[in-house]
Amino acid sequence: MPRAPKVHPLPDPEVARAFRRRLHRWFRAHGRDLPWRRTRDPYRILVSELMLQQTQVSRVLDYYARFLERFPDLPTLAKARPTRVREAWHGLGYYARARNLHALARRVTRADGVIPDEPDTLRTLPGVGAYTAGAVASFAYEKRAALVDTNVARVLHRVFAPDAHPKSGPGLKRLWAIAEAILPRTGRASWTHNQAIMELGALVCTARAPRCTVCPVRTHCATYAATGDVQAGRRTAAE
Numbered sequence: 001m002p003r004a005p006k007v008h009p010l011p012d013p014e015v016a017r018a019f020r021r022r023l024h025r026w027f028r029a030h031g032r033d034l035p036w037r038r039t040r041d042p043y044r045i046l047v048s049e050l051m052l053q054q055t056q057v058s059r060v061l062d063y064y065a066r067f068l069e070r071f072p073d074l075p076t077l078a079k080a081r082p083t084r085v086r087e088a089w090h091g092l093g094y095y096a097r098a099r100n101l102h103a104l105a106r107r108v109t110r111a112d113g114v115i116p117d118e119p120d121t122l123r124t125l126p127g128v129g130a131y132t133a134g135a136v137a138s139f140a141y142e143k144r145a146a147l148v149d150t151n152v153a154r155v156l157h158r159v160f161a162p163d164a165h166p167k168s169g170p171g172l173k174r175l176w177a178i179a180e181a182i183l184p185r186t187g188r189a190s191w192t193h194n195q196a197i198m199e200l201g202a203l204v205c206t207a208r209a210p211r212c213t214v215c216p217v218r219t220h221c222a223t224y225a226a227t228g229d230v231q232a233g234r235r236t237a238a239e
């Protein structure tokens with residue numbers, strides 16, 4: 001007889017609510033004051049998101065400020081010569097991001113000059129994948145949009161789905177489904193939630209040295225429950 005497919009339930013709504021409560025409280029107390037968290041300007045959010053792709057926050061901070069001094073808005077960037085954009089990006093690496101940002105600015109400016117607020121439309125723009133589309137919709141427009149980057153995938157994997165490998169297609173698909181399922185109802189609360197879960201992955205539930213003893217969501221964490229020690233996350237597939 002064929003074996004029934006394995007069912008992967010999504011987090012129970014009550015569990016999701018309790019998880020969010022703890023996570024958001026922790027974020028309000030411990031979240032970093034970063035410049036892109038002080039704005040809802042879609043252009044500034046977009047610049048920060050593209051800069052942060054594969055680059056650490058500490059490295060991005062200077063570049064972000066300098067880039068915005070030189071190109072304070074989308075039309076200014078759209079008009080700039082490619083060499084000027086490349087100069088402003090020099091040292092940050094992955095220049096395809098600068099090229100994409102410049103192409104995006106030109107395309108949006110040629111249209112109506114407004115950066116879209118829907119993830120599906122955002123994804124049609126150069127350099128904007130599923131994560132960045134969710135980030136711009138959530139962080140700039142406070143839309144109720146899920147997002148999964150490396151940090152979020154690691155947290156969701158360890159807390160809710162230790163059997164879902166975050167680097168496999170099906171595993172990642174499941175983590176996106178979990179991210180959707182645990183989103184708060186409102187866009188405003190989703191802003192906090194998305195920032196908080198990314199921050200937890202950056203500061204506490206790190207890849208190599210998860211700080212489980214100070215983790216605000218350890219009572220919900222399947223990996224912690226299974227291994228019960230500070231280095232719980234080290235033995236997961238997220239490394």
Ligand code: SF4
Pocket residue numbers: 155158159204205206210211212213215216217218221222223224232233
């Ligand atoms: S308890 Fe540990 S493994 Fe679980 S989410 Fe917190 S830091 Fe990560």
